[in-house]
Amino acid sequence: MATYKEEAGAILQPGNQINRLSSYNTEGVFGWPGIEAFELIGFNKVTNKSGTKASFKTLDLTVPSPDRRPDDRVRDDRTTMVVQASSDRPAYIYGASIAIAQDLPAGGLATFPASPVTTDLQGTNGEVLLFGPSNGGAPFGVPTTQLTGLSAASASLPIGTPIGIAQGTSDTTNGNLPFWTSVTATIARADAADSMMYKVTADTTFKLFNVDAITDTSANGDGVFISDDASTEGKAAYILGRVNYLRPAAAVGWNDIQGFIDFASQIGGTDS
Numbered sequence: 001m002a003t004y005k006e007e008a009g010a011i012l013q014p015g016n017q018i019n020r021l022s023s024y025n026t027e028g029v030f031g032w033p034g035i036e037a038f039e040l041i042g043f044n045k046v047t048n049k050s051g052t053k054a055s056f057k058t059l060d061l062t063v064p065s066p067d068r069r070p071d072d073r074v075r076d077d078r079t080t081m082v083v084q085a086s087s088d089r090p091a092y093i094y095g096a097s098i099a100i101a102q103d104l105p106a107g108g109l110a111t112f113p114a115s116p117v118t119t120d121l122q123g124t125n126g127e128v129l130l131f132g133p134s135n136g137g138a139p140f141g142v143p144t145t146q147l148t149g150l151s152a153a154s155a156s157l158p159i160g161t162p163i164g165i166a167q168g169t170s171d172t173t174n175g176n177l178p179f180w181t182s183v184t185a186t187i188a189r190a191d192a193a194d195s196m197m198y199k200v201t202a203d204t205t206f207k208l209f210n211v212d213a214i215t216d217t218s219a220n221g222d223g224v225f226i227s228d229d230a231s232t233e234g235k236a237a238y239i240l241g242r243v244n245y246l247r248p249a250a251a252v253g254w255n256d257i258q259g260f261i262d263f264a265s266q267i268g269g270t271d272s
Contacts, residue, residue: 011036011249023063024075026084028247036247038091042081043101044208046121046226046237053123053223058137059208061241081206083133083245091204092197093153093245094178098131098208099170100157101238118167119230121237123210124222125161130154130209131241133200139209141217142174145189149196152178153243156214164224167237197246206243 011028021027021039028036042061063078085091103118123129130139132154142154151174157165175194184191210221226237 022066024066024078030249034249036249037244038083038247039242039244040081040083040206041240041242042078042206043241044239046224046239047231048225049228049231050122050225053225056223056225057210057219057221059224059239061206061208061239081241081243083200083204083206083243085200085202085204085247087201089248089250090199090201091245091247092199093133093149093243094197095173095176095242095244096131096153096155096206097170097172097240097242098129098155098157099240100165100167101240102168117235119226119233119235119237120163120166121159121224121239122164122226123159123224125159126212127159127221128156128211128214129159129165129224129239130156130211130214132206132209133198134205134207135217137207138218139207139211139216141211142214144193144215146193146196147189149178149198151175151194152196153198154214155241159221159224170240206241208239208241 011030021029023039023041026038026040028038031037040063042063044059044061046056046059048056060079061081063081065075065077067074083091083093100121101118103116121129130142132142132150133140140150140154142150142156153173155171155173157169157171159165178195178197180195209219210224211218212220224237226235230237
């Protein structure tokens with residue numbers, strides 16, 4: 001099978017007919033001239049039981065291959081979720097979302113799969129499941145008063161009791177979108193904490209972290225798992241993550257204009 005090729009996706013122009021951007025190809029769209037918009041969606045399949053939960057505190061997200069032929073899959077799944085960026089073309093992250101998947105047959109709907117395959121995620125009451133950028137394998141945390149816009153790049157779910165996190169539970173970025181909604185007489189950094197995008201200037205991996213609180217900077221939770229009954233039934237908890245970001249478009253180049261220039265070698269050409 002072929003390996004994933006970075007930044008292989010096209011940047012779609014207005015008028016292209018498409019239902020959803022390809023997370024696998026990191027496909028972008030020109031929604032605003034000069035800016036490329038991206039959406040990455042991935043998952044982590046949790047099948048371990050409580051006895052091994054301590055090994056499941058930091059989790060990578062898989063971005064699945066669009067190839068659906070298991071016997072001849074041309075491209076492997078991407079095993080990490082990476083926001084691509086550079087110092088010349090930074091990424092500005094403006095949204096994140098997290099969910100515990102629930103398959104459609106819930107409620108008796110006659111759809112595929114015929115029997116439910118998802119289950120609730122288990123963990124320690126009072127802890128948190130955090131989705132956000134990785135700091136060398138650890139979470140950055142989300143301080144109450146931020147200086148970098150981490151709130152826009154993070155989403156979290158509280159772990160309760162007795163269920164943990166029920167399938168179908170979801171949440172988005174704390175501030176939904178990092179836009180100003182009010183201004184105080186004297187603007188302090190606390191006023192801007194949830195009104196900034198998170199800027200990265202190098203490829204940045206997004207992970208799932210089990211933490212005691214979203215402000216924590218280490219994966220200090222007890223770990224996540226599924227129930228023994230769910231394991232026996234062959235079910236899994238699917239944790240989903242989505243990140244949205246913007247990048248400046250690539251610099252203008254010869255290919256953007258050469259098709260519109262006449263040359264002396266062309267019929268009717270006048271340029272010398």
